[in-house]
Amino acid sequence: MVWFDARDELEELFRKIIEKNISINKITHEKNEILIDLLWGLIWPLIIGLPILTVIIYGVVYLTSSSITKLQKAITDRSPNSLEKIEVSGLPKEISPLLNELNSLLSRVKVSVEHEKRFTADAAHELRTPLAAIKAQAEVIRLEKVLEPAAFDNLIESCDRASRLIEQLLALSRVETSVSTFEKDDLSISEFIAQQIAYAYPQIDAKSQVIEYDDSGKYRVRANKTLLEILFRNILDNAIRYSPPKGKINVSLNQKGSHVFLSIEDSGPGLTQDQVNKLGIRFQRFGQVDSYGSGLGWSIIQKISEVEGLDVHLSMSVELSGLCVSIRFS
Template structure:
């Protein structure tokens, strides 16, 4: 069965269909039960009538003359009886045939038979008399029983049939009243400003609609968060890109106006540095946008030690230029489950921040260690560190602790936190008890690997 698309019409079709089906089944069962009871009642009347005739034949004298019984009731033509004495028809009703309606049988046992005589179907009860030469037959036309059954069922079913339209209207009203909260929700949503993302509130919403409202409100919350992030990303990107672009423009203007080749070269170097800063900022913005969209990539078994060695090797020239001591303490392999590109970006951002914000001749230690079921990456330095207030603000986009900080995008910590969250890692920042500067610890769930997969004797 193809149901209508409208929920109200679907409920009406289902409810009225079920009511009609139940009503029809009940009517059929009532018909069968009433017919059975009427047959039993009328069969008992036939048996009682036959018993009376048997008793009457015992009290009367033998008489070979056939007599017709008078018609005393309108149903009398539909009921017949016969009394046979020594095979001859004696007392009988006017419409009785001249031959026995059914053979009594050799055992002369009283029995009911349904027979067809002269195109009509009869229900006949045959019984022997008290004397062996007397047979008594009482019959009733089946159509009379059908007429009685129809009269009884008509009296019982017509009121119920007449109530069906009333029931259908009541069902329509009840269903329409029941789905009215959906129409109320439709009107509420139709009146809303398309830009509105506040929660939908309905004071008298039924319990069944509450999950729908909760899901709708959660959807609005997610859309609002996405739009806020997009607006914040656009505004922040425009604001942050303005500075390197202005610096590039200024250096380019100086290079164009400067006749001295050495000074012009110095300005052009500034242009290149500005381009590098802008490119780095764009890369950071794109990575952060990817993380905001939930695109953390496919996870696989990743060796953090190898990623740390590669990231430190790339950053080491800048650390050497500042006469810093950059050291790595890591086992042969330290395996976690994650995305290699994102995890390398996390390590690179932490080490780059330590190198960038630590003064010359500072010490920077990077270590990897196994602590129970966790793998801990620690980056600490001997720089000035951060105050408790600044530690609380770490992770805010474009936040920079001090105005005199070296150039940077201010997005590194936001990226680190998002990557850690995507990998189920915990991140903690505090003052380093060993070096006095900033200590950052990122705790990853250790990956379960077989002994055959170990690549070093110094695994985490």
Template sequence: MLIAPLILLAVLNAWFDYQSAGNVATQQDQRLLALVPLLADSVIGDVDDRPLLMLAPPMEDFLKERRSASYAVLDLDGKVLQGADWLGGLPPSDNEPEFHSEEHSGTTWRIVRQRQRTVFGDVVVALGDGSDPRQQWARAVLYKVLLPNLVLLAGAAFAVRWAVERALAPLLALKEAVERRSPRDLSAIDAQASPEEVRPLVDSLNRLFGLVNAQAESQRRFVADAAHQLRTPLAGLQAQVEAWAQAAGAPPSAGTLALPTEQVYKLRNATRRTSQLANQLLALSRADARAMQSQPQQRVDLKALCEDSLQAHLDAASARHIDLGLDADPVLVMGHEWLLRELLSNLVDNAVKYTHEGGAVTIRCGRRGAQPYLEVEDDGPGVAAQEMPRILERFYRVQGTQGEGTGLGLAIAEEIARVHHGHLQLQAGAGGRGLKVTLPLPG
């Protein structure tokens, strides 16, 4: 945008120089034409059939001023009678002056020829001026217009690039800071660290972040409050339904009515799913990465965590004849213990729930190189490669999956992984069977 006007100015400058040179050339032609009669009047006689000259004072002044000036007196056939031989040539066909430019000895001359009547007779007077402004204009264009403007353009391009990069450096830093942010990071940008010119933009972004953050926080609180309020009545309802299910499985005593066993079991299963959903929604709300950023971390013993999870799920695994194993090495990491416990519980619960009866589930922790990790592997039906990215989404369940579930277990685990600055790694288990879920943790 800046170089284009500079080029235009250079062209305009050259055009004005050309106009100026044209005006000077016109004045030069007029002066030469005015000197032609004076040169003719300088012929005062003849000597040996050659004209005798006594130059008029204006002619002498002209020749002294212009070292690159020359003259000649020719006969009507163009032969030089007096003066510079190189000015000879075809004479004009009439009495009108004839102007032209001619190259001689590396100089461009402006020459005028005209027939004149003198005491010697009719002759042709030729007068040349080597200070042709047209030639000077061509040199001026090269040395005074083109080269300086090319240097100016190069310098301007460098200066503009340096100035723009220096001026926009804070804005580019702001751009990179925004690009590096997680989609969940809605904290305000430091306006004082931004250049004054973009502070209104930073203030607008901060207001937008604040509105979105407030809306997300409102939704989070609503989910947490709703899930928390549902836990108590659902717990009571589940207790009642569990009692009915036990009563339905026992033989009816005298004076009691037999309960419809199938309907009671369906009600019990629905109550369990609803209670689990409420607990998972509450866990998901509490595990929100934005809400946990300000919470302090502490040292967590991953081996003890794995052992507790093994104990908690051993009965459920035994009921389905699943070999629930532990492969744990002592390792300590910085994190939120109750969140990592929730993550591991969800992973193990999923593995036990979806692995076929008689299968195997292994809980692991330790280090691979310098990287601590938590891992749960099963030999169940596994997940197709194209489905793996989607099973971390909330409420998503693989088509055709058997068993109860809400599609929140892995979503909660992924949310907890984000709190610990990581992501769940999903891959097939040993021998291409089942699913292996790994969480790398900071050392």
């Protein structure tokens, strides 16, 4: 607007000069007036606008720093043991993502700490039984005048159970608390299963059981070898444990479409639907025929299946009338 007014005044001045209707002094006077009006038109918006702009900037900085101060106070006032989400309202949208990421980190830390606490509590609780048995058998051996082989057998069995329990607890803790991704290997599942059966054969032979392995092809899958070994050994151990002496276990591999399926069938009593629903509850045992099991097997199986992206399905074995565990590899 200032420039338009100055332009009109300049045009009027030039017209008067051309028509010689104005003196030199008058030209100088009107020129100075035009310059003064032009400068004043430029300066007064700054005089008014700068204080307003200063107030606006101060308000924005104050509100932002106030939000950061509230966030700082919320963090400072927290107990070192508190891992709950930080709740601060009215944060600017630029700071909200930072708080969301911080809360996400706290949630992950909380889960990890809870796993560690549960692991410690479970270990302390479950190790009491085998350790008490070991102590009792040691006291019997000390008091007996004649050392009976049965006493040593019971002592060895208690040691084996404690060792098995520690092994299972450590396996479960490793899978649950791992923060890194387990690398997958290109694995010959056919050779892998044959090797695992060979490792377990002394247990099978001790119960005079029969195991059949049907490998109709040389299949390969992508899986973490260590985790798959823990998973398969737990399923096979359950099949051996729950199948009766001279019972039968079938292990088979086959492919349907792009998926490889591993099935383990046993001749045990199987599971009711209610028992299937309770699988994964720690230290839960169903009609255990020996004291060797830890009750952690299915917790480990379910967690590894989740980590590896495996689909585990339970059903009744048509041939053996026991439990059939089917694993689908993705």
